[in-house]
Amino acid sequence: MSFDARLQRWVRETPDAPAIVGDDETVNWCELDVRVDAVELPPPGQAIGWLGHNSIAMLAAFLACARRGVVFVPLNVRLAEAELQTIVEHAGVAHVTGGLAPARELQRFADGDLLLAYTSGTTGVPKGALHTQAAMLANIDAAIATQGFDRGTRALAVLPLFHVGGLCIQTLPVLAAGGTVRLHTRFDAGAWLHDVAQWRPSTSLVVPAVMRALTEHVDWPRTDLSSLRFVGAGSSIIPRALIEAFHARGVPVAQIYGATETGPVSVVLRPEEA
The missing domain is CATH 3.40.50.980 (Rossmann fold)
Known part of the structure; x- marks a missing residue:
C-alpha cells in the first residue's frame, strides 16, 4: 500500500479527525489531502529541495512527492548557504524552497525513488542516501x-x-x-x-x-x-x-x-x- 493509499484511507474513514496539529493551526485528514494536492512540484522523476523548520507545509510537500513521483530532498537549516548549495548541486535538484538556486544540472531519478536524505557530515562531507517508497x-x-x-x-x-x-x-x-x-x-x-x-x-x-x-x-x-x-x-x-x-x-x-x-x-x- 503506497503512502497515498494510506493517506486516502484516513481521508475516507476519518476525514474530520485531526491529522497534524501545528503551532498555529490544525489540519484534519480531508484538509491535509487538499493541501497535498495544492503543492507545486517539478515533473515526476525530478527532485525538490525543502529548506525550512518543521511545518505542516513540509509534511504536505513530502506527501505530494510520494503521490506524484517526485524525490524529496530535506535540507538542514543549520548548514551554511555554500554547504546547502553544494548538496543542491550534488542532488541535481530542480526546485528549492528558501531562496536557494536550483542545480545547474538536473538529476533524473528512477520510478519509485522518494527520499534523498543527506548525512550530517560528522566524519566528512555529507553523503546522500536515496530511499525508495517501498x-x-x-x-x-x-x-x-x-x-x-x-x-x-x-x-x-x-x-x-x-x-x-x-x-x-x-x-x-x-x-x-x-x-x-x-x-x-x-x-x-x-x-x-x-x-x-x-x-x-x-x-x-x-x-x-x-x-x-x-x-x-x-x-x-x-x-x-x-x-x-x-x-x-x-x-x-x-x-x-x-x-x-x-x-x-x-x-x-x-x-x-x-x-x-x-x-x-x-x-x-x-x-x-x-
Missing part, C-alpha cells in the same frame, strides 16, 4: 509494529524533519497508522513539557540533548507525564542517568538504533521491554 513503507511498518502505533496514537514531534530520525521514526509512521502528530516548529523544553501536560501525547521522540534539557528544566518535577506510554530515544549513546530520570517519572525509554542510510529504523527496544 523501502520507506517497510521502515514505517517496522516502526508501527515495534512501537505499537495505531489510530489512537498522539505523537509530540519536536526533532527536525530534515533528519530521517525526526521524519521517519515516529512522524510518518504515526500518520500512516491514522494517529495524530503535534508538530513543533523547533524544540523548546518548556513548550514540550507544556504540551505533554495539556495536549497529552502518548509518545514523543527525543535525543540525549533534548532529554537533558527536559530533566534540567524547572518544570520537570511538577509536569504531569502520565499520558506518555513511552518516549523513543536515539541518535547517540544515552547516558544511564537520563534514562533513570525518565524511569523515575514512570516513562519508559524505548531506544532506537538506525542511520540515515537505513531509513532509519534498524534495531528497536520495544516500549514493554524498556
Whole structure:
C-alpha cells in the first residue's frame, strides 16, 4: 500500500479527525489531502529541495512527492548557504524552497525513488542516501509494529524533519497508522513539557540533548507525564542517568538504533521491554 493509499484511507474513514496539529493551526485528514494536492512540484522523476523548520507545509510537500513521483530532498537549516548549495548541486535538484538556486544540472531519478536524505557530515562531507517508497513503507511498518502505533496514537514531534530520525521514526509512521502528530516548529523544553501536560501525547521522540534539557528544566518535577506510554530515544549513546530520570517519572525509554542510510529504523527496544 503506497503512502497515498494510506493517506486516502484516513481521508475516507476519518476525514474530520485531526491529522497534524501545528503551532498555529490544525489540519484534519480531508484538509491535509487538499493541501497535498495544492503543492507545486517539478515533473515526476525530478527532485525538490525543502529548506525550512518543521511545518505542516513540509509534511504536505513530502506527501505530494510520494503521490506524484517526485524525490524529496530535506535540507538542514543549520548548514551554511555554500554547504546547502553544494548538496543542491550534488542532488541535481530542480526546485528549492528558501531562496536557494536550483542545480545547474538536473538529476533524473528512477520510478519509485522518494527520499534523498543527506548525512550530517560528522566524519566528512555529507553523503546522500536515496530511499525508495517501498523501502520507506517497510521502515514505517517496522516502526508501527515495534512501537505499537495505531489510530489512537498522539505523537509530540519536536526533532527536525530534515533528519530521517525526526521524519521517519515516529512522524510518518504515526500518520500512516491514522494517529495524530503535534508538530513543533523547533524544540523548546518548556513548550514540550507544556504540551505533554495539556495536549497529552502518548509518545514523543527525543535525543540525549533534548532529554537533558527536559530533566534540567524547572518544570520537570511538577509536569504531569502520565499520558506518555513511552518516549523513543536515539541518535547517540544515552547516558544511564537520563534514562533513570525518565524511569523515575514512570516513562519508559524505548531506544532506537538506525542511520540515515537505513531509513532509519534498524534495531528497536520495544516500549514493554524498556
